[in-house]
Amino acid sequence: MENRQNEYKYGFESKLESEDFPIGINEKIITLLSHKKNEPSWVLDFRLRAFAHWKTLKHPNWAKLKIPPITFDKICYYNTPKKTIFPGMNNGLIDQELLATFEKLGIPIEEQKRLSSVAVDAVFDSVSVATTHQKDLAEHGIIFCSISEAIQKYPDLVKKYMGKVVPYSDNFYAALNSAIFSDGSFVYIPPNTHCPIDLSSYFRINAKGSGQFERTLIIAEAGSFVNYLEGCTAPARDENQLHAAIVELIALDNAEIKYSTVQNWYAGDSEGRGGIYNFVTKRGNCLGINSKISWTQVEAGSAITWKYPSCNLIGDNSQGAFYSVAITNNHMQADTGTKMVHIGKNTKSTIISKGISAEESSNAYRGLVKIMPSAHNARNYSQCDSMLVGNKSSAHTYPYLDIKNKSATVEHEATTSKISEDQLFYLKSRGISTEKAISLIVNGFCKEVFKELPLEFSIEAVKLIEMKLENSVG
């Protein structure tokens, strides 16, 4: 028990000089942010419209979550390190502490480490502090930069797609993010280009009392392919912090985007104190024919997770997939799932969700499969399995079906199981330790999802889950 707080090895805080906005959110703050970023007027206009809409909304309460009241006026919405990592970015001063932070997190962002086969956009509090491999990628015509940079350099692309997959009116947190988003990642893959390396974003919250509101936009032109990875961590604190992000994906004809997340925000301590509130809207539009988008997520952190990576299957023959492992322990709460909206003909979606709940946590799957009248011969397969560890945790499954075309084929399977004493004893009686036995059982349970992850991610996911369950069984 005593070392449980230490299990979260990313819970440290970096001391560095930062610049922050006054707390709270209003038109003045939003305008200040937009001016600071030297944004064109259409972006400020977008922000202000989103803010006006947000003020009319009530906090959503339909999820299987107990969300304590959040005082939006007490949050700092913009906090940025004074110095950055690369000369040439911002004011050109290199912050060694910032470098050391990413070193400690195991994220290779220094230029000399560029041999690493993953390009990274590192977001620290409110800003992107480094984007690696930009030149190499540019040789292929690939744009990989912060969204702030994209707004400056590629305004037409941003204007064409930003807010089109997730309109600001989509939900409470989408509106809030659209009003105040401070940075995020931008990717453009030109036609018929197979992105030669994996791209990634790493999100780090550091400053106390601030929230993180970033948005990511990925555009895959016709015939292109990209594998995108996302990770995140935050210091361990007794106060809750808000992370409200938007991710928008666009896949054109025959394009494919694979988006994988290992979400490891600080989850609070064993008493349920602290942790990140992770309220995220992720959605992809399969715009083109034969386009494919897959979301693979391992949700292992956050005090509260509210997240439904979804696909609008617009192009004929397009395919969407959602592979998820959500693990909760202590007092964590997760309500996560997906929406698959079939619009084009012969569209296909796959949903594999594995929920593991331990200790006093609560874990819900919520998913919608919607078949529009235009979606002839649409197919969906959903499988939602829950595993309970111990007697105090809970698992819930809320599958919604909305079928408006009779030619659809929709299959749903759901199971709930417990790690049984018998399974544990069986493995132990063969000389396998309790920890290894649990990890074998849980990995067996999550296998269909883990095989969708890139190798490094699946190894990390396995370790994360082992750590979460270390004290939960036996």
Added chain:
Amino acid sequence: MLEIKNLNVEIQGNKILKGINLNMKAGEIHAIMGPNGSGKSTLAKTVAGHPDYIVTGGEIFLHSKDNTRSDLLALEPDQRAREGIFLGFQYPVEIPGVTNLSFLWEAATDVALYQKRKPKNKKDFIEYAKEKLHFLDMDENFLNRPVNVGFSGGEKKKNEILQMALLEPRVAFLDETDSGLDIDALKIVANGVNHLKNSNNTIVLITHYQRLLDYIRPDFIHVLYNGKIIRTGGHELALELEKRGYDWIVNENKQ
């Protein structure tokens, strides 16, 4: 090899074993027989360390050649297994999503490391496992199937013997390994057990049918009844039990 002294065991407050004394030497095969509910499975699971079985008295020691002994009751089930205890389950447990190969390899590796033997790498282990599979007349694709999931009764029991073959235990309890087997499977399993028997290990067969003993010839037969061993004898005792049932010993014992 295995020394059980005055063992008393309860499950959920019910006394199941009431003073078991057994001494089993290396190179011996023992059979424990008795009617249903007499405590045979309890004895096997207690030796293996199942957490539901509460030892209220007695001791179990595993003796080594160098005259050291380990106090099994002080060890967790996984530690006991690494010391060389094996339990062939009456009802082998299913582990979905975990292949037989990764399960067996993890187990064999852990046991080898503990016993200060060099564990086989995965490739060598697969070859080694295949040899054992052929011997037990099992298909190679066994290794790629999830542990016991969708196995027939006979396949599950063969899988237990396969595990025993790979882990090379010092003391193996085989709990009703013969139940649910047709005659061909029974012969294969018995053949496997005979093959695995050597001068350094002890095999304990738990059964209530004499049938298995046509194929595996134990050195000692113990009759367990109502939590106590009421008779110990040689192979001739099995034949007598087959003919006369258990009642006569029970009655003799009452007098």
